[in-house]
Amino acid sequence: MPDLLRTVLDHGEQTPHAVALIDAHGRQISYGTLTQRVKATAGGLRANGFMPGDSLLFSIRPGLDALVLALATVAAGGTIVFIDPGVGTELFSARAELAGARWSAAESLLYAAGGLRPARAYVRRRGLLLPDLSALPVRHIYSGRWLPGVPRGARPLRKIVGPSLPDEPDPDAPAVVIFTSGTTARPRAVVHTLRSLSAGLGMLRQRCALEPGDIVHTDQLMLGLPALAGGACWSLPGTPLDPARFVDQMRQRHVTHAFLVPGDAARVLDVTPKWPDLRGVLLGAAPVVPALLRRIQAAAPGAEVLSIYGMTEAAPLAFATAEEKLAHPGPGDLLGTPPDGVRITVVDDELVVQAPHVCPHYLGEPSLTKLHTGDLGRIDDGRVIMLGRRKDMLIRGEHNIYPGLYEPMVTAIPGVREALLVGIPDEQTGDEEVVLAVVLEPDASLSPVKRRLPEVIPPSAFPDRVVAIAEVPRSGRSRKPDREALRCALR
Incomplete structure (x- = not known):
């Protein structure tokens, strides 16, 4: 294999008595x-x-x-x-x-x-x-x-x-399929082979230097598997995340590395501003704002705080330490330096990737030769800087939310003329407040619409706030909805 x-x-043959996994109940x-x-x-x-x-x-x-x-x-x-x-x-x-x-x-x-x-x-x-x-x-x-x-x-x-x-x-046969986006008419899923998975997870293991004796605390498979490949112990916190229990488990299990999405990291810090003796804090799945990085550095002063940039199609794509990100003068968000074997270029302002761990194709679609990330950016002295997202995807906690999945269903609710889901970044956590803005029909009211929303939007994508607006702002020759203008107005 x-x-x-x-x-x-x-590892089971060579070190059969070493602990591989600690489950959410401590077994x-x-x-x-x-x-x-x-x-x-x-x-x-x-x-x-x-x-x-x-x-x-x-x-x-x-x-x-x-x-x-x-x-x-x-x-x-x-x-x-x-x-x-x-x-x-x-x-x-x-x-x-x-x-x-x-x-x-x-x-x-x-x-x-x-x-x-x-x-x-x-x-x-x-x-x-x-x-x-x-x-x-x-x-x-x-x-x-x-x-x-x-x-x-x-x-x-x-x-x-x-x-x-x-x-x-077969190392080149499909091993994992992960759905990412698309509509009910055309869902989209990433396909990885054992070869592409091994290449990407090997990069994570090497950069994070995971080895026997380390204990990695996370519920993310893509961080747990590199820990196991390195002979380390994977510690599971349990789902959904309980911030107080998360910290107690880190102390009781003598955790050396913890992985968190930025929104969850902020919740854990709210419970306790002092974390146990960690050697590494790994952050990913969403942008990491400076205020959060400073809080984590204060909570775990002996740890390397590492931000990981990647996508379901290919992870990791770049690494940046807290010190590097905080020293970046801007504009843009410093994503960091790509690992060996990863080539990132800029085509029409978009970051484009070639790497051995890029997924070979999407389910039911032709082979990929390059990965167009949908992220806007530039390369400065070998370091990747993000300038924005071409996609409309929102990020809240560990969930990616695709407005195109739910906006048509909201507009099908009686009394709704138009609907847009937008995200408003929280400057303290980097998480996004999900806001649903609706244009109502004359004489319609918002209360009945709110009551119907649980029928069409699952909890993982449910809006934090629902507001009625007079009209959707539009721009360009085609008069497409201007989401940025709406975000500014909602702020």
Whole structure:
């Protein structure tokens, strides 16, 4: 098995008693146990009819079961399709159809919540729009204990056990599919191979110098896997993030490195301005503002504070320390220096990437030779500086929000003439306040519209504020909506 997968499993043979994973409840799992379970599960998948090239829809929260099944699926020559059941039933169905998977794996609680009528009514009142996973025409695997709603014939993950590990997977076959954007009519998903994943995660591991003895505290798979590849321990905080518990876990587990999105880092700092003795604080998934960097430096004075710039299509693309970012006089946001092997150029003001870890293609689309990031920027003395985003994507916490997914559904609500979702940056955290601005029909009021919003917008994208405006500002010859003008007005 090449690179990442083989490296992780080799630790089980070489250092079987070393701790590989500490789950959200504090339970420790050794490398030997992890390796045995991955091999047995990969063999069990094959024994149950899973074939090389098969895809598996994956809806299991970070934890031992999720890690074992993800690695085992790739080891068995299959593809993990990360699919969020909380995006709404229509978008979920469109994504599942595009994936064309023969298998699905989900927590038993999700099967129950989406398939049983009383449970569906309850979660809908809580603002969740969950699909009926049991209705998918696939073979089902469930994690956790059996619950009503789990489809007949579904296999419990703990019983997916086989006698031996299958042959080594093809390093250039699809290994992971991650949906990023698009509409219900045309969803879009990034496809990574084992080779491209290994290249990118290897760059993260090398720059962060993760090795045996380190303990990396994060719920992000793309940071946990480099820790495991380096022989370090992956510490899971649990989801959703609880700032007080996050800090307690860091202290109790003697964490050496922590990864946070900027919005979560601000929440943790609000709980305690002094963090444990960390050697590294890693930040990513959103811009990092100077005020937040200074707070983190004060909280963890002995740590290297590292900002990671990357995309789902290719991560990492550049690294910048807190000192480098704070010393940058502007304009623009210093993203940092690309790692070896990454070539970033500027074409029509847009950052364009060529690198070994760029995804080979989007699902159902032709091969990629270059990655057009949608980010505007320039290169100064080998360092990348971002000047803005060509895309309309908003970032709140760990969630990427694509207005084009939800604006048409909002405008379908009676009384709404136009709708725009925009983000207003918070100068203290770098996070974005998501604001929904609507133009109402004459004699319509905002209250009924607000009551209907949970039916069309999932919690991960739900606006922080809803406002009525007289008209949408427009610009250019085509009179397209001017989102920047709207942001300025809403400020």
